Amino acid sequence: MTTPPPPSEPETAAVPTCYRHPGRETYVRCQRCDRSICPDCMREASVGFQCPECVAEGNKTVRQAQTAFGGRAVTTPRATWTLLVLNVLAYVAETLAPGPVIYGFQMDAGAVYHGEWWRLLTGAFLHAPLANGSFAITHILFNMWALYVIGPELERRLGSLRFLALYLLSALGGAVAVYLFGIAAVGASGAIYGMFGALFVVSRRLGYNARGVLLLIVANAVITFAVPGISWQGHLGGLITGTVVGVILAYAPQRNRNVVQWGGCAVVLLALAAVVMTLPPYIYQLQLGFPG
Incomplete structure (x- = not known):
């Protein structure tokens, strides 16, 4: 009569790393694309953090401030x-x-x-x-x-x-x-x-x-x-x-x-x-x- 082998230990889950810096562990994800981002890649958003690419993409849809006559707003002349x-x-x-x-x-x-x-x-x-x-x-x-x-x-x-x-x-x-x-x-x-x-x-x-x-x-x-x-x-x-x-x-x-x-x-x-x-x-x- 043989003894069944003991159950194997569960495999350790992979540690998430930043999508731009694979060597850095992180547990923070971009609120838009859900990719893992390290502190250097975090961009503060209205809710949570976003990655640089999502921030750049979002800025494209933001309407630039204009003057009363259609030019781009001027802060420094x-x-x-x-x-x-x-x-x-x-x-x-x-x-x-x-x-x-x-x-x-x-x-x-x-x-x-x-x-x-x-x-x-x-x-x-x-x-x-x-x-x-x-x-x-x-x-x-x-x-x-x-x-x-x-x-x-x-x-x-x-x-x-x-x-x-x-x-x-x-x-x-x-x-x-x-x-x-x-x-x-x-x-x-x-x-x-x-x-x-x-x-x-x-x-x-x-x-x-x-x-x-x-x-x-x-x-x-x-x-x-x-x-x-x-x-x-x-x-x-x-x-x-x-x-x-x-x-x-x-x-x-x-x-x-x-x-x-x-x-x-x-x-x-x-x-x-x-x-x-x-x-x-x-x-x-x-x-x-x-x-x-």
């Missing part, structure tokens, strides 16, 4: 600070080498007419050099003060990309006006006046009292025509362009808003380019028989 730094760096460069910088990059109608297109935009980042007297430092200080004060507000209302489009198109609009009716100019004033116009539009669109902005525009317009040596062309061109772009951005319908806004900005850009490509500057209009 990086576009404004970047523009301000670029203007200051350009001023340092022209102070160290005024001749090459000013004569190579200022807005010059004759040079643009002969193919130096970059001057339409680079001139907006230059300012009157120190050699021109006390007005020089006042020139850049006022423009940078206005950018510092108004830029962040507009950027937070519009979003960084839309604000940048407004700024550059306003600068271009001011340069085109100088091209048509002036000779040469430097300064960010066209872009600054464009910001004035856009701020007025945005304020009205949001239902704010825009009287203060209107007084600011009128006061600067008086200075523009009262003080000699100021390019009224650049100021007026920037103001008109900025106001138009502001209307496009602020009054675009909710439906297809992105298409209307970016399409409208593209139309403004093409219109300004068409003006420069089809019309000669004022300095040649008289020679070619255009009415003065």
Whole structure:
């Protein structure tokens, strides 16, 4: 007679390990996919923890916060600070080498007419050099003060990309006006006046009292025509362009808003380019028989 063998001990259950770090034991599971996750992979959720992949997947379905006019919400106005730094760096460069910088990059109608297109935009980042007297430092200080004060507000209302489009198109609009009716100019004033116009539009669109902005525009317009040596062309061109772009951005319908806004900005850009490509500057209009 044989004795039956004793029952075998139950097999020890396998210890769960992290799906991303197989060598780490863990008894915590992702609340979405139920995979084991170690402390380094735990992401706190509303209930329990989730793995990094589930968190990333969930973020795709979260709607990004937007401004009142469709841009991505702005906490730090990086576009404004970047523009301000670029203007200051350009001023340092022209102070160290005024001749090459000013004569190579200022807005010059004759040079643009002969193919130096970059001057339409680079001139907006230059300012009157120190050699021109006390007005020089006042020139850049006022423009940078206005950018510092108004830029962040507009950027937070519009979003960084839309604000940048407004700024550059306003600068271009001011340069085109100088091209048509002036000779040469430097300064960010066209872009600054464009910001004035856009701020007025945005304020009205949001239902704010825009009287203060209107007084600011009128006061600067008086200075523009009262003080000699100021390019009224650049100021007026920037103001008109900025106001138009502001209307496009602020009054675009909710439906297809992105298409209307970016399409409208593209139309403004093409219109300004068409003006420069089809019309000669004022300095040649008289020679070619255009009415003065």
